[in-house]
């Protein structure tokens with residue numbers, strides 16, 4: 333057994349107590365072996381990571397996004413979803429190459445590792461190239477090819493759906509089990525009923541879940557209600573969705589009956605507060621969803637609607653928007669927001685991560701507490717939610733491997749990737765003009 337010993341830090345435990353503890357990791361299985369008071373673990377580990385003055389937290393998990401959209405960060409802002417996608421984003425995405433996706437995803441990986449995110453979900457194009465970046469970066473991910481039928485002839489749309497199914501079937505479990513997959517129809521309104529049903533059926537055959545955007549804006553709800561006379565999540569269940577493992581991005585415009593339907597199902601929701609605020613999509617009823625017992629994860633969505641991938645921002649936004657939406661300062665307290673980004677997202681993606689405990693995946697980050705904005709230390713969970721940022725992360729570990737030590741990324745060449753991304757983004761936008 334090769335081991336990694338995280339020493340001298342404080343640890344955020346699953347019950348959100350904080351203890352002075354060391355963490356021993358079995359690198360051969362990528363899992364946490366022991367969490368114990370300092371001095372109790374034999375100091376014979378192959379590798380040690382100094383967490384003095386730091387808080388060891390579960391690696392954050394970004395449960396919904398489009399990683400390569402980092403190339404479109406700041407390209408088109410200040411518009412509502414529909415106009416933003418149709419007028420700005422889709423025309424550029426029509427020019428996207430595999431190389432754009434590779435470079436954009438590398439940039440995303442650098443940003444995620446830098447800010448303590450160890451796992452992410454990705455719905456995009458050219459997913460085999462995304463898988464290559466996951467492999468090289470050491471991150472954990474759930475990947476899928478997003479497909480739409482609107483604006484395509486029937487054959488092209490069916491091909492797009494098959495690409496999604498084939499990718500999910502072939503890449504599930506790769507990178508030593510760090511890659512999981514899902515079939516990913518884009519949304520309930522951008523994929524027609526026939527293809528949606530077929531995609532769900534094929535996902536079940538391949539034994540992979542389905543990930544989809546649902547109830548993001550009122551414009552996505554109204555056409556379904558008008559045409560079918562049912563709410564979107566009724567329709568979703570009718571086409572075979574909402575099974576165990578399925579996860580729905582957004583769920584902003586869900587009514588009480590839909591909240592109940594989701595709570596009665598084994599599906600989960602992924603809240604994307606910053607994207608919802610920026611596109612003025614609305615405020616998801618997160619407090620109600622949590623009260624109803626729905627598992628809620630947290631995601632940034634793409635970097636073009638956020639505009640960064642820092643999950644600490646997302647935790648804060650979830651708490652802030654949750655309070656505003658519920659008109660209750662006690663709604664979505666700090667601990668609940670932190671749980672969304674850790675346990676909630678882990679459950680949504682089916683990762684055995686999101687908690688620092690023996691047996692769990694060794695996916696963690698060490699937050700440096702030695703900073704003015706994190707002083708005094710009355711309540712470290714409060715700091716994680718309201719005062720810390722991704723820039724406070726000092727070390728990042730995924731699957732027992734050190735991805736970043738003392739703010740230096742080990743698995744990727746961050747400087748070269750940033751330079752390449754700048755060139756590639758300029759080139760992409762020029763091609764689209």
Ligand SMILES: N[C@@H](CCSC[C@H]1O[C@@H](n2cnc3c(=O)[nH]cnc32)[C@H](O)[C@@H]1O)C(=O)O
Pocket residue numbers: 398413417421422425455456457477478479480492518545548607633634637
């Ligand atoms: N293969 C599909 C694309 C689906 S990938 C996922 C898509 O989601 C888009 N996207 C990004 N953010 C959002 C959002 O907030 N809501 C809906 N779609 C989004 C993104 O730009 C990308 O086109 C096609 O042929 O067009």
Ligand SMILES: [Zn+2]
Pocket residue numbers: 396397398545581633634
């Ligand atoms: Zn999205």
